[in-house]
Amino acid sequence: MESKEAREVDVVVIGAGAVGENVADRTVRGGLETVIVEGDLVGGECSYWACMPSKALLRSPQVLAAAKALPGAAEAVTGDLDVAAVLRRRDSFTSEWSDSGQVGWLESAGIGLIRGHARLSGEREVTVTADDGSTQVIGARHAVVVSTGSVANIPDIPGLRRARPWTSREATSAHSVPESLAIIGGGVVAAEMANVYAAFGAEVTVISRSGLLAGVESFAADMVIESLRSQGVQIMTGVETRSVERTDDGVRIETDAGTVTAAEVLAAAGRRPATTDLGLDRIGLEPGSTLETDDTLRVDGFDWLYATGDVNGRALLTHQGKYQARAAGDVIAARAAGRPVDDVPWGAHVATADHNAVPQVVFTDPEIAAVGPTAEQARESGRTVRVVDYDLGHVAGASLSRDGYEGAARMIVDEDRGVMIGATFVGPDVAELVQTATTAIVGEVPIDRLWHAVPAYPSVSEIWLRLLEEYGRPSGT
C-alpha cells in the first residue's frame, strides 16, 4: 500500500524517546508545526527498558541494605527481599509497557504523532512505513531531527547471537529471575544488572575483557567491585569470551580463563547508533554511522538535519540528550524565524556541557556519582591539576546516615584557573552530591568563593567543606 501524498510540516522528529519528545516540545513552543515519528513505544528506551525499570529494580535492595545497616531499623526488618513486589513496582514504572500516558502528553503538547518506521528519503523528506505496510511522505520546511537513539551491541563472539542472549531490554523487563546469569561486558549496564540479579538471588558471573567500570575513577570502581563480590558476584576481568553455546540447561561460555555455565547470558557490551535502517545512504551518509554534529546539534555538512541523543554519540545519557534537545529545538525555531542564534560557548543554542560537564550516576550499591574528567583524563589533557581526596565515612552526616558508612570523594582542581573541573563520589546514596559539583564546574566558581557555600550540618554535603579544607584556603592558614 502506498500513499504518495506528501504532507508538509515545519519540523519532523524521528524517534519519540525522551530526547525526541523534548525536541518536539521546544519546536512547538517556538511556533513550529511539528510531527514526531515513532516505530515502537512513545517514550523510548529510558522509560521502558533502561533508566526507569533498572533504577526501580535497584532501589528496593538498596533500601533494604540501608535498613539492615541501622540499629533500631534492622531489628524491624526480619524478612527477605520480596522480589515479586519489586518486579510489580518496576511494572508500574514502565506503565506495564503501555505508552498511552506519553501519547496523551504529546497531544497535550500539540505534537503530531505518526506511528511507523521512518527513513530519510531525500533532502528535508522522510518516508514513514506503517505496520500495515502503507507509506507516507512528509516534507520538512525547516528541519528533520534524528533522535533514534541506540541499540544494544551484540559482540561478534562465535555462537552468541544463536544463543539468543539477553540484552538490557530482557534484563530490565524480566518477570522471573534465572538461577544464574552470565554477563558479557564490564560497563554500567553490567555493573547495575549484576547488582540487581545478585540481590534477587541469582548466581552472577561478569566476564569483562577490560576491567569493571573502567571509565570511572578506579577507587570508585574498586568499591563497587568489592561490594558485588561480597554479594557473591564472580567478576572475571581481562578475560576474553571465545564462544557461547545454548545448551539444554542454559548457556555454556568458553573464555580464555575457563568455562562458565549459566541459565542466561546478558550481552552488555555497549550500544550502536540506531541508524542502520534510516535511509542515510539517500543523503550521502553511511548507514549505521554515528551522526556527528556541531554544538547546535546540526549534523556536519547539512543545514536542515539535526541529531540529538544517543544517536549523535556525544553522551549516551537521558539527561544529556534532553539538554541537547532543548538547545536543538530552540535553535531550529530561532533559525526558522530568522532570529539571532546564540551559539557562543554556554549560549542558549549550544550543548557546551557535553564536552566537560556531563554528570553520571551509576546506581549500584554503593553508588558512583561523577562529573567531568577523571584525574587521569585531566592530567592527560595537559592541564595543571590538583587532586584532592577525602574519606566520606569521616563526614558526620554520612556516619549518621548509615553505621559503618564507607565512601570516598575526589575533587579535581584546575590550578591555573583556580576552579574545580571534576568530582567523583562513591558510597551509599551519593547520587545527589553530583549536582553541586556540576553547578560549580559549569559556573566556573572560583575555589575561593566555594568556601562561602556552607553545607548544612550534619548532612553528607559537608564533604564539600572537608574537600576544601584538604585543598587549603589560599588566603588563610
Ligand SMILES: Cc1cc2nc3c(=O)[nH]c(=O)nc-3n(C[C@H](O)[C@H](O)[C@H](O)COP(=O)(O)OP(=O)(O)OC[C@H]3O[C@@H](n4cnc5c(N)ncnc54)[C@H](O)[C@@H]3O)c2cc1C
Ligand atoms: C539498561 C540501561 C540503563 C540506563 N540507565 C540510564 C540512567 O540511569 N540514566 C541515564 O541518564 N541514562 C541511562 N541510560 C541511557 C539512556 O537510556 C539513553 O541515553 C536514552 O534512552 C537515549 O534517549 P534517546 O531518546 O536518544 O533514544 P531512545 O530512548 O533509544 O529513543 C529512540 C526512539 O526512536 C525510535 N526509533 C528508532 N529508529 C526509528 C525509526 N527509523 N523510525 C521511527 N522511530 C524510530 C525508537 O523506537 C525509540 O523509541 C541507560 C541505558 C540502558 C541501556
Ligand SMILES: NC(=O)c1ccc[n+]([C@@H]2O[C@H](COP(=O)([O-])OP(=O)(O)OC[C@H]3O[C@@H](n4cnc5c(N)ncnc54)[C@H](O)[C@@H]3O)[C@@H](O)[C@H]2O)c1
Ligand atoms: N546509570 C546510568 O547512567 C546508566 C546505566 C546503564 C547504562 N547507561 C548508558 O548506557 C550505555 C550502554 O551501557 P553499557 O554498559 O552497555 O556500555 P559501556 O560503554 O558502559 O560498556 C561497554 C562494555 O562492553 C565491553 N565490550 C565492548 N565491546 C565488546 C566486545 N566486542 N566483546 C566483549 N566486551 C565488549 C567494553 O569493554 C565495556 O566493558 C552507556 O553509554 C551508559 O552511559 C547509563
